[in-house]
Amino acid sequence: MALLETHKLNKRFGGLQVTADVDFAIEVGELHCLIGPNGAGKSTFFRLILGEHRPSSGEIVYAGEDITRLESHDRIRRGISVKFQVPGIFKALSVAQNLEIALQHHLEGQSLSGEIRRQLGFLNLAADADQMAGNLSHGQKQWLEIGMATSLKPKLLLLDEPTAGMSPQETHATGEMVRALRDEGMTVLAVEHDMAFVRQTATRVTVLHFGRIFAQGSIDEIMADDRVAEIYLGKGHGAPAHG
Amino acid sequence: MARRSLIVRLASRLEGPQTLGRGPLFWVGALAVLAAAIAYPLLTDSYTVGNTVYFFNWTFMALGLCVIWGYGGALSFGQTAFFGIAGYSYGVITLNYGGDYGLTLLATLAAVAVAAATAAVLGYFLFFGRIGGVFFGIVTLAVTLVLERFMAQTAGPEWHIGAARLNGFNGMSGMPQLTIPWPGGEPFVLMPDVPLYYVVLGLLVVVYLALRIFVNSSFGNVLVAIRENPERATMLGYDIRKYQLGAFVIGSSLAGLSGVLYTTWGQYITPSSMGLTAASLPIVWVAVGGRSDLTTTLVGTLLLISGFQALTIYGSQYALVFMGALLVLTVLAAPRGLVMALAWPLLRRAREVR
Numbered sequence: 001m002a003l004l005e006t007h008k009l010n011k012r013f014g015g016l017q018v019t020a021d022v023d024f025a026i027e028v029g030e031l032h033c034l035i036g037p038n039g040a041g042k043s044t045f046f047r048l049i050l051g052e053h054r055p056s057s058g059e060i061v062y063a064g065e066d067i068t069r070l071e072s073h074d075r076i077r078r079g080i081s082v083k084f085q086v087p088g089i090f091k092a093l094s095v096a097q098n099l100e101i102a103l104q105h106h107l108e109g110q111s112l113s114g115e116i117r118r119q120l121g122f123l124n125l126a127a128d129a130d131q132m133a134g135n136l137s138h139g140q141k142q143w144l145e146i147g148m149a150t151s152l153k154p155k156l157l158l159l160d161e162p163t164a165g166m167s168p169q170e171t172h173a174t175g176e177m178v179r180a181l182r183d184e185g186m187t188v189l190a191v192e193h194d195m196a197f198v199r200q201t202a203t204r205v206t207v208l209h210f211g212r213i214f215a216q217g218s219i220d221e222i223m224a225d226d227r228v229a230e231i232y233l234g235k236g237h238g239a240p241a242h243g
Numbered sequence: 244m245a246r247r248s249l250i251v252r253l254a255s256r257l258e259g260p261q262t263l264g265r266g267p268l269f270w271v272g273a274l275a276v277l278a279a280a281i282a283y284p285l286l287t288d289s290y291t292v293g294n295t296v297y298f299f300n301w302t303f304m305a306l307g308l309c310v311i312w313g314y315g316g317a318l319s320f321g322q323t324a325f326f327g328i329a330g331y332s333y334g335v336i337t338l339n340y341g342g343d344y345g346l347t348l349l350a351t352l353a354a355v356a357v358a359a360a361t362a363a364v365l366g367y368f369l370f371f372g373r374i375g376g377v378f379f380g381i382v383t384l385a386v387t388l389v390l391e392r393f394m395a396q397t398a399g400p401e402w403h404i405g406a407a408r409l410n411g412f413n414g415m416s417g418m419p420q421l422t423i424p425w426p427g428g429e430p431f432v433l434m435p436d437v438p439l440y441y442v443v444l445g446l447l448v449v450v451y452l453a454l455r456i457f458v459n460s461s462f463g464n465v466l467v468a469i470r471e472n473p474e475r476a477t478m479l480g481y482d483i484r485k486y487q488l489g490a491f492v493i494g495s496s497l498a499g500l501s502g503v504l505y506t507t508w509g510q511y512i513t514p515s516s517m518g519l520t521a522a523s524l525p526i527v528w529v530a531v532g533g534r535s536d537l538t539t540t541l542v543g544t545l546l547l548i549s550g551f552q553a554l555t556i557y558g559s560q561y562a563l564v565f566m567g568a569l570l571v572l573t574v575l576a577a578p579r580g581l582v583m584a585l586a587w588p589l590l591r592r593a594r595e596v597r
Contacts (some may be wrong), residue, residue: 050478076480088478090471097260101468102479104461152480 091134259459307497316470321383342419358499414513533580
C-alpha cells in the first residue's frame with residue numbers, strides 16, 4: 001500500500017519548470033532514495049511534500065488523504081517528519097531542551113524527562129545534555145536533528161542529505177541507524193548524493209532529472225542503466241556524484 | 244489534591260531554562276529587593292514615592308515587549324499603540340460613566356481588553372499574512388504613528404465619544420484615579436503616592452512571576468523555538484502563527500495595562516504617548532536591559548527610566564540623545580543587553596560555586 005503518492009505534480013517558478021508531472025509513490029516500510037544531479041528538483045519535491053511550496057498543479061496524497069492544500073504543521077501532525085540538509089536545530093537552546101520541544105507534543109512530566117534521557121543515550125549525547133546545541137560538532141548536530149525528527153514518531157521520515165559533511169565512518173553509522181528506523185516500522189524517503197549510503201540502505205531508488213522522473217528501480221537496476229550513468233554518475237560509474 | 248499538584252507544577256515553572264536566576268540564592272536576593280521596595284515609602288517623601296510609581300507604570304509594557312521580541316523574536320515597534328488605546332479607552336469609559344462603585348477597576352479591565360482585542364485583530368493579519376522580520380516592525384510602527392496623527396487632529400468639539408472630548412494634541416484629561424470601593428465607608432482613592440505604590444508594586448510582582456511561569460511553560464518553549472528557527476518549529480508540528488499571536492496579545496495587553504496605569508496616575512493621556520519618541524523608548528529599555536530575559540529587562544527598564552528622568556532635569560533633548568547613544572553602544576558592544584552582559588559573569592560564578 002502506498003503511504004505517499006503524488007499525481008502529476010508540477011511546480012513552476014515564473015517560466016522555470018522545476019518539477020514536471022511527477023507521479024511518485026512510496027510504499028509502507030520502504031527505504032527509498034531520491035537521487036539526481038544538481039537542479040533536478042529534489043529539494044523542491046521535498047518542499048512540496050512538506051507544504052513549504054504550493055504546487056502549480058497536481059496533488060499529494062498521504063495515507064489515502066489529499067494533503068495538497070494542508071499547512072505544513074498539519075502534515076507533520078499527520079505523521080510526516082523531516083531532517084533538513086543543514087541541521088535545523090535550536091542553536092541557542094540546550095540539547096535537552098531541543099529534544100523537549102520535539103517531545104512535548106505527546107509527553108509530559110516524568111515520562112517526558114524519561115524519554116529525553118533515553119533519547120540522549122540513544123544519540124550518544126548524554127554528556128552534552130546541558131550544552132548549547134550550537135556548540136555541538138557537525139556530526140552531533142545531525143544526530144540531534146535526526147533525534148528530534150524521529151521524536152515525533154513519524155510514519156514517513158524525509159531525510160535531506162543525512163550524511164552531508166560526514167566522514168565515511170559516520171556515513172556508515174548513519175546508514176545503519178536509518179535502517180534501524182526502517183526496521184522499527186518507519187517509511188523513509190531520503191535525498192542523498194553519497195552512493196555508498198544509497199547502496200547500503202535503499203530498497204528502491206528514483207532518479208530525478210530536469211524535474212521529471214527519469215528512472216526508478218533497485219540500486220542494481222539504476223547502476224546498470226547507462227542513461228542514468230550518463231546524466232548523473234558520470235560515464236565511469238564509479239565517479240563520485242556531486243551535490 | 245489536584246489543585247495542590249497544579250500549584251506545585253506552576254511553582255516549579257518559576258525556574259527554568261528560559262529565565263535567569265535559580266536556586267535559593269537568587270530567591271533570597273529577590274526577596275531582599277522586594278523587602279527594600281516595600282520599605283522604600285517609609286524612607287522617603289510621598290512625592291518621590293508617587294514618582295517611583297510613574298517608573299513602575301512603564302515596566303509592564305517593557306515586560307510585554309520582552310515576551311514578544313526577546314522570547315518570540317518579533318520586534319514590535321508599536322507597543323505604544325496599545326498603551327494609547329488602553330489609556331484613551333479608560334478615559335472614554337470613566338468620563339462617561341464615572342468612577343464610583345469600583346467602576347475604575349472595571350474600566351481598567353475593559354481598557355486592557357480593548358487593547359488585547361486590537362492586538363488580536365492586527366496580529367492576526369500580520370502573523371497569518373506571514374508578515375515577519377523587519378516588515379513586522381515597520382507595520383507596527385506605522386500603526387502607532389497613524390494613531391498618534393489621528394488623535395492629534397481631534398481638537399474640535401465634534402470629536403467626542405459621549406461626554407469624553409478627545410481634545411486633539413492636548414489630549415484627554417480629568418479621568419478619575421483608580422478607586423477601590425470600601426463596603427460601608429468612603430471609597431478608597433489611589434492617589435499617586437503610597438497606597439498606589441503598593442498596589443502597582445504588587446501588580447508588578449504578580450505579573451513578573453506569572454510571566455516567569457509562562458515563558459518556562461511548554462508554550463514558552465515553543466516561543467523560543469520559533470525565535471531560534473521558525474522552520475524547524477513548524478516542522479515539529481507547531482502552528483507557529485498561533486503561538487506568535489498569543490505572545491503578541493499577551494505582550495500588548497501588558498502595554499495596555501501600562502497605558503491605563505499611566506492615565507490614572509497623571510489623569511491625562513496625549514497623542515504623543517503613541518509618537519515616534521515614545522515608541523522608540525521601550526525598544527531601548529528592553530534592548531539595553533537584555534531582551535531575552537524578564538529579569539534583565541525589568542532591571543534595565545527601571546534603571547533607564549530613572550536615569551532618563553534624572554537627565555531630563557538638565558534638558559530632555561540631551562536625555563534622548565543619551566538614550567540613543569546607549570542603544571547604539573548596546574548593539575555594538577553587548578548585543579544581548581548591558582545588564583545581561585554585567586550579570587552574566589556573576590551568574591556563571593554562582594553556578595560554579597554550586
